Amino acid sequence: MALVRAADPQTSFVSSTSGYCRYHVFLSFRGQDTRKTFTDHLYTALVNAGFRTFRDYDEVERGEGIKPELQKAIKHSRTSVIVFSKDYASSRWCLDELVMILERKRKTSDAHVVLPVFYDVYPSHVKKQTGSLAKAFARHQKTQPLPKVKAWREALAEVADLAGMVLQNQAHGYESKFIKKIVKVIGDKLSRTPLSVSPNLVGMHSRVERINFWLQRRSTDVGILVIYGMSGIGKTTIAKTVYNSNFRIFEGSSFLENIKEVSQQPNGLVQIQTLLLSDILNGRKMKISNVSEGLIKIEDAISSKRVLLVLDDVDHTDQLDAVFQMKDQFYPGSKIIITTRRARLLKAHQVTEVYAVETLTQEESLELFSWHTFGQDHPIEDYIEYSEKLVDHCGGLPLALKVLGSSLLGESVCLWKSALEKLEVIPNGEIINKLRVSYDSLQDDHDQKLFLHIACFFIGMDKDYIAKILDGCDFYTIVGIQNLIDRCLVIIDRWDKVRMHDLICGMGREIVRLESKEPWKRSRVWHHKDSFKILKEKNGTETIEGLVLDMHMYPTINSNEKVLETNAFSRMQELKLLHLSHVKLRGCYAKFCSGLRWLCWLEFPLDSIPVDFPLGSIIVLEMQYSGLRQVFKGTKPTKLYQRISEAR
Template identity: 50%
Template structure:
């Protein structure tokens, strides 16, 4: 049974902040609507609840003007009918409890509404106890007892008594919150008391309100996903990383998550620009001081040095439940200085780290990592439209252009915002010109943001590795590219690991190297900027027109390390091979379907990759052979023979597929480290050199559709390294020798559509064989399989003890279109223990054996 798993990608997006002001009122309308949804924008910073008769002309008046002077937009409203709406649209409620506060039914109704918003909308609530004991408010004693005695005397109906109970509960809840008591602050001096309150409110506003985004495009799913990873309701100290390439919205996600959660924590801190600040003098100390200041709400803390700061964080915060965001971290020492251990923080604390480098999260021991992805097509077009048109969709005449630009941006939020804003209000002609320019020269603002990751790479080998991939190898197989770049002394295995951890390169499910288009363009722009006006002085060339110009005019220099041009077959561009005399540092060369004139006498010693599809000559000039060559790819060549007078000790890949005139292979003794040989569709090939059997690293041989090939040299069948052998389409290949059983590493044998008449009995020795395909082998209608085939498919425990053979572990067996009849198959074929795929269609069966039927039950 085969089970296919479908992996679903969840696309998540962005939101915007709310705006804030302050309102002030002494009343509340009981007929106002219910508490607002958290998705509504805040209109006011502060709602001030007070008993007008007690304080409106003294303390409240002074507090109002102090808030206004502090830059908090204050709105004074004594209209009771508007207070319910004001409460809902305020971010903070300040309740001024005075002696006669509870005498006002409007104050109590307003208080109930405030506490509803506190519970449901994450509104902050701060009580002020003005000439009243907090316990009187909490327990409704003293003057509050007298007020409630009057209320209960007036209210005799059961519904009214329920309302009184609600008032009592609201008073108790509010009085239990952290606030200010005039008697215990500033020795009762009102002016100092008000200054203290304004300072605390201002600090709370500045630490709470984070600008998130100008235009929201569906933040909820992203926040929900991250909230799930945080396990926000648990008591564990949880560390979650948000990882992704630059410009993908990591900071936006973190801000939205902070805004979602901050109300549930004793202390909260959003440390922005950690990477940038840490590079300043005493940067780590500054970050530590900011953390303690934001959470402890005390005067500016002076630490002195990092070690002292680490101890102070642990001593002062170990019992506090905190929410800490560390934004844009790129080094482990930054994390160690600020959040070095979970026991530095109290139970239930949550730490979110945004980074481009997944490795720092691994070393830190993050509990979970959220990989930020680019937006989906619908979200990307909407975000772009908000910036380009100030609407949620493109203007009709601009729709096609908008889709093209969104495609160019690769659904990266940063690019959508920058380019959308740049194009706002411009004509279609300007849009087309801008898009054409962007395809050649990336936007500088986007380039600088993305290049931060490149600049942060550890050394030049990693930077060269990234530039080579971005210019030449995007979309190619990882196992093909890494040996080439290792041949350039770039330590590519560890280097690719670093690039992957830093979200600059990734490897897809097909093992291909992939890179976001804008990251690719960023790398290419770094190279272009090396010499904007003279391509011949750049380290890498990949633009067709520029490469052609350099070759035609012989403008190459020693600065050129890589060159690639991919022309269509039949192009008449001609190159004199002597142009390479000036390119002695050339490591990577691709000249697909470029024609030649003259010869090359100067050896390209540093060349590691030679890709020349459609190579026009019948032989390879000695000048193109270099001792550092790792891969030669000359598909569709005119080669008739491959003679090499030099040992190519580093060559691992040789691909001469579709070379229709090639009749014989090279002498492999001069290619001792060859690992992969591809000669697919070499229609004239009649002989494979006997030295192939002595290649002890050769793992793949592809001879598909070599229609003149009848057999392989006897030495080949002695190989201990061959894992994959393709013979399909070799219509004259008629024999698998008994030595087949000596290919002990063979895992895949594909011999479809050959003339093979007999499968040798020694195949039972191939204990690693997983995939066997003999489809279309019609060399014999009755003797395709040996008499002992029956024993291949039996587990070890069933075999005759006197003739033990290893069990046959084939998982895929293809016998389609082989002219097989009922008696051509072994009776116990269905007993194969590992078989998951069996193809028997287009044969001459009258019925299926019972053992075969059982396979499908």
């Protein structure tokens, strides 16, 4: 996928709020004043520059309202250029057009650009309705409803406050120079178009409010804000939304998407630099031979204007170093937003603000799911129960809600039920592939194996307790867990427990499931059905490093069938992690898993640990709720971290 960049003004474009825009420019003017002179020259210059421009050719009075085609033209135009002349305000149709243009601007959150052009009047005349405008309004007061006149006055005051162009100030009265400047301004504004964003932005207001406030706060400081969170949680959508709302208040702007992916392409960092410069310089192309040269040119561009820069999906400091090396290089008041899955991408002293994106609430999740499934903000009655179950499965992750919602669009309740049953065993592949990016980005197989162990066996356990076990399995657990936290793969809650989003956990277990079609050939066995079958059929292999079995998962099996044999473990020479609950074994223990580091055997059935039980490698032994009356018969020296409680 390519980087998002400023659009060519001569290509069609899509506004996130208004859909397809048919015209680049809508010209509003008083026909009797400028139709055959200034406005005609301006129209010709805009068309020659490649801008699709609308102007009303109808010389006849329009009747009592704006013609439908004019309303559509305003609605489907990217910009409006309003030519204020001495008699502009004498036309009630021009004033109605002005009101409609400003309504369009307000409704689209500044996506519609309005450029006032003061041809032979000054902004102060328009704002206060003095001079020729005063005479026009004296007539309107007598013939038009007062609310309408008030709306016209307010519209004129509002548009006069916008950044506009004044003939006498900017071209000393030379119309040809003035028109060239107008065309250049329009080109600059059209080269900075809003980004396409999904129309159903559920829960977005509360998530962008704080960032908008930060961006709009006037300051000479150069600010860096990091938006971080797990894959699919909405970081890019949030960044696009705040970009669309704020980029026009900066002199230059650039939104660079998919930086991680592009940086991995041949000469990828130079591609990033080239597109950034093109955006900041309003489409001007600059040739860059290498990263060092690009840095010099970028510094020159960003040091002269206040810019908004969004760097999306950054996962390594090298990608940032190719864009800027110190924030002091930016012009005062510039802002940089970085989206990333890495919480510690930048040092604390480099960052002004950090925004950790949270999952959607249950109510927000159901609404987003419903938009993608039913085209409305709530489920259809017959689908309410399964919708709620699927929303629970998604755990507030927007990506999952969109993917599953879209996949079930128009399907029967029967298929929904089957899909939900499948998801309980096999996660959705599209979601897993997106989430797996964070796993694949881990720096080595040490952290990947640590993640898989936690996903399969240790979720919800105390961090130090996990470290004691896995340090004994030759892991560097504390630093490894920190690396997983940095990639938003695990979190540590306020009780110091290791937690993981359900879909992240599902992704880890799916990675293990795909190791082999046969469960006994996988490295970890966490599914009780697979574990029971492996032990029952005694086909375990040396591939298995960890196994979990809870016999309470099989209430229908009679007591004789529940008793397994110790020699079912004899081939599992690499087994280090074993969690058994309510399991009964018969046979001798001389060859029972001699390499175990962690044995958690809840409701251990014997009254003492057999003398031939191989405990030499055990780091942690748990036997809560067991039938133990004494630990060993006779003396059994061992260095164990014991968590053994009396049987209930």
